[in-house]
Amino acid sequence: MRDDPLVIAMVNRAARGDQGAWNDIIERYSPLVWSICLRYRLDRQDSDDVGQSVWLLLVERIGMLREPAALPGWLATTTQRECLRVLRASRRHEHAELPDDQLSPDPGAAMIEKEILAAERDAAVWAAFAELPRGCRELLAMLLSDHPHSYEDISATLGMRVGSIGPMRARCLDRLRQSPHIAAIADGARDKQARGERGD
Amino acid sequence: MNVVTDGWDDEELLAALRQALAARRAVPPEFVEAGKNAFAWHNIDAELAQLTYDSTHAPQLEAATRAESASIRALTFTSARITLELEVTENSLLGQVVPAQAATIDVEAHDSPDTQIASDEIGCFAIQPIPSGPFRLHCRAAGGINVLTGWITL
Numbered sequence: 001m002r003d004d005p006l007v008i009a010m011v012n013r014a015a016r017g018d019q020g021a022w023n024d025i026i027e028r029y030s031p032l033v034w035s036i037c038l039r040y041r042l043d044r045q046d047s048d049d050v051g052q053s054v055w056l057l058l059v060e061r062i063g064m065l066r067e068p069a070a071l072p073g074w075l076a077t078t079t080q081r082e083c084l085r086v087l088r089a090s091r092r093h094e095h096a097e098l099p100d101d102q103l104s105p106d107p108g109a110a111m112i113e114k115e116i117l118a119a120e121r122d123a124a125v126w127a128a129f130a131e132l133p134r135g136c137r138e139l140l141a142m143l144l145s146d147h148p149h150s151y152e153d154i155s156a157t158l159g160m161r162v163g164s165i166g167p168m169r170a171r172c173l174d175r176l177r178q179s180p181h182i183a184a185i186a187d188g189a190r191d192k193q194a195r196g197e198r199g200d
Numbered sequence: 201m202n203v204v205t206d207g208w209d210d211e212e213l214l215a216a217l218r219q220a221l222a223a224r225r226a227v228p229p230e231f232v233e234a235g236k237n238a239f240a241w242h243n244i245d246a247e248l249a250q251l252t253y254d255s256t257h258a259p260q261l262e263a264a265t266r267a268e269s270a271s272i273r274a275l276t277f278t279s280a281r282i283t284l285e286l287e288v289t290e291n292s293l294l295g296q297v298v299p300a301q302a303a304t305i306d307v308e309a310h311d312s313p314d315t316q317i318a319s320d321e322i323g324c325f326a327i328q329p330i331p332s333g334p335f336r337l338h339c340r341a342a343g344g345i346n347v348l349t350g351w352i353t354l
Contacts, residue, residue, distance in 0.1 A: 016308040017336075019239055026235035033235075034227045044228075051231050055238035062242075118223075125220035144218045173210050176217070182208075 004069055004184040006127070011068035025071070026055070028127060032072060032119035033079045039111055040083040046090065050082040072123075076116045121185050128179035136172035143169065246338065246348040249277035249284060277337075277349045284339060284347070288354055293330050295337070297323030303341035310334050330354055 010028075013021035033054055037047035057078055065071065129137065138158055142149045155162045176182060208216065253276035273288040283298040297303045300322040307315045311333045319325040337349045 012313065013310075014239075016310065016314065017242060018310070019236075022239040022242075023236050026232055030227050030232045030235055031223045034231060035223070038226075048231065048234065051234060052238070055235045056241060059238050059241050060244075121216065122220040122223040125216050126224055129217060129220065140214075140217060141221070144214065144221060170210065173213050177208065177213060 004124075006181060006184065007071060008068040011062060011065060011071055015063040015065075025058075028123040029072065029075050029119065031122060032075055032115060035115055035119065036076060036079040036112070037083060039115065040080075040087060042083060042086060046086045050079060050086055053082045053085075054079050072116050072120055076112050076119075080112055124181040124185040125176075128176050128181040131179060131181075132172060132175060135168070136175060139165070139168060140172055140176075243348055246346045247279045247281075249279040249282075249339075249347045249349045251350055252276050252278040252283075273354065275352065277347075279347045281345055282339065282341070282347055284337065284349060286337075286352075288330065291329065293327040293354070295319075295325050295327070297325075297339060297341065299323075301341050303339050303345070306338040306340075307331060308336050308338055 010021050010024050014025055030051070033051055034047065037050050042050065054075065058075070061074075065074065129140070132140070135158070139154065139160075142154050142157065149157070151162045151165050154160070154165055160168065253274070255271075255274040271287050271289060275286040275288075277284040277286070282301075282303075285296045285298060287294045295305070297319060302321045303319045303323055303325075305317045305319060305325050305327075307317065307327055309331045312331070315327075317325050317327060331354070334351045334353045336351050339345070339347045339349075
């Protein structure tokens, strides 16, 4: 997973000034930055502050990342550091008498590692989904909606016969499974299994 | 063989997709937008060199140059501290940093990996082959010289 060629290509293109590639990076990794802010229980304003700092640091460094594939790890540790900075600044203000270590309950390295893995999986699955034909995206989004739709609903909304929903669902999932984005994380999962760990 | 098919069945794939879509929905759109906008600060430290001469826009001169040498096109990029003189020949792009000094030149192309070239001590360098698509040159030299040209297509 650490040498996902798609991530490397994205980073190299962004480093050369390609705004589209930069947007792809933001789309892909903003959930990672956001989820770490949530873990540190930052409010919206502080999260925006952290996000801004992290992205500006990345803009500055993107041409110098020695291993583009290590981007998620770099983003996670940078976000963590920025979260702690923001927390210290605001809590020091409120409780000037307390030492730092009593102020910032640090969710710790294990949490960060877990968030990176989850974010990588989510990002890869989402990237694969985004490349599906529109019909597949609409169908899968309806099937996975928080308020489940009946096949009759789906049939009426998407203008397809009820009988073809099942087969189309299978074809769309096959297509998703064949995406290089999914292959990249499946390789990672397999390595993990080989090491005798259980995925959650 | 497709390694993935051993991994996720339809239900696992749907569960992974449900999770991925939920993770994205959780992020406020303004948070994502702010991230995209941060790219406006890309290369803030590099000074942009302006194209101040292009032989294709100076037809008489181009004809004269052609008659005397193998030069096909000449370009000049000017910044506050240095000037980059470029000359396109049949199979290479020749350049010189003015005033003469050793420099490092990155060739940044849209469609191929960056290549780095070191000039000689008087600032002369050669790029071979000539980049086929749009590219720009990023020139760094002693004293904090950090200059980026606009995009060039030859």
